[in-house]
Amino acid sequence: MLELILQALYSGLLAGGYYAMIALGLALVFGTMRIINLAHGELVLLAAYVAFEMERSFGWTPLASIPVALVVVGLTALVIYLLIGRIRQDRELNSLILTFGIAIVLTNLILMIWSADIRSTSNSWFMDGVVLGDTLFSMRGEVIFCVIGVLLLAATYWWLNHTWQGRALRAVASNRDAAKLMGVNPARIEALSFLVSGVLATFAGVAVYTASVVFPAVGHNLTIKAFVITVLAGMGSVPGVLLGAVLIGVGETLTTTLAKPSLQELTGMVIFLLILFLRPSGLFGRKGMVKK
């Protein structure tokens, strides 16, 4: 039994790597634009299907399809950004309706092009087992993308703290007028946050395709998970996002092991409600951040 639990913890930890990439993208856009992009999970899914198509048509490994996926997802993210830019009133609220609509369109496009079948990589190299300390089992793909996820998160963290654009992004998220007074054009920073969010979504999508399975409804689930993690993290703290992601990942695998796989999707919600009840401003949030 202990072995099973350890195994669940380990698998959950690995899943946390790509959950964190997805959630951070959502959190960055929320930070700069005060918008929850409900089509974020579909961006992730799109990257997964690009990887699938490249593999099916040309036999590419998922890693090789990342540049193509970056272009496709980047352009789609840009279109979403431009559509949001056309909202003239009550952007916070109307963007929910808009991005929800975009999510439905994207899901159905994916359904049309790639059908409802469950897809996963057929590349056996990624599916080879990697055994840690004789007991903990995982696929090579899971480990690779968890490492990529953590590295990307660290890179984003560094970027936010040590570059002019990264600092400007934090400034816009903190106080828009003050950022303008520092010579920042917030529209540019918003576009940039969308782009970074797209890059993170791309890597996450290829990770999901390689380490797990995808079908058109997955996008929706991923958006919800990313939202839960972002709120847990207290909106916009990178370490918080990582911790929240691991928590959700581990919670899910533990549920599968100890209870039923069918309850897995519920776990995130339960953790979410518990933490909001006990710590209303999130794990890493400060008081007052919830109000915004």
Add this chain to the structure above:
Amino acid sequence: MTPLLEVSGLRAGYGQINVLWDVDLTVEEGKTTVIVGPNGAGKTTLLRTLMGLVYASAGSMTLHGQTLKGGKTWDIVERGMVMIPEGRMVFPDMSVLDNLMMGAYPRAGRADWETRLERVFAMFPRLKERRGQMAGLMSGGEAQMLAMGRGLMENPQVLLIDEPSLGLAPVIVDEIFTILADLKAQGLTIVLVEQNTSRALHLADHVYLMRSGKTILSQPAAEVDLGHLHDLYFARDGGSAAVG
């Protein structure tokens, strides 16, 4: 000589509500212009309109003879006009150093940020000590100094300062006015909004009094009679002897 900053017939407000009614203002290069007036007179609105944060519905405003109307805040900053806003508006989740570096964000600033930082640290040694601290954890006086330092990192030609002494202890207010006097001595053009009338008058070359969205008095500082100013300020009738 044409004035550095010239405003005439300016109208501005928030949505349907108009706040500024035909405001005129002239700021000479190298001079300190002080704007006083009671709460709600529209002083902050005037500064925000100059910076492009509030939409100007009528009138004209020029900097170096070129119009500011319709200008974007970030472009106006690059044109040399900088505002240190009411309530400081520091970025609370960012370190003191990161806040200061935001002041050097425009392209010209990035090339030159280290020199500017040294200058600001020389002026505000306390900011140097606290450079790693989160700005949100600073005291009111320190936050005001940070806001001023951050504004100076932008290397302004015209500095708009909105109520720097608000809510601060007298010692700190002294310190802030000393620094403003230094800046003035260095030749910086300053537009200072203050409720601390007598304090501000010492610094002023020219004084404006605003009430109900209008400039109702414009006088060289040397000619200002404090009693009369206070009467107008509090909308009292009668002469300058009526100070009670």
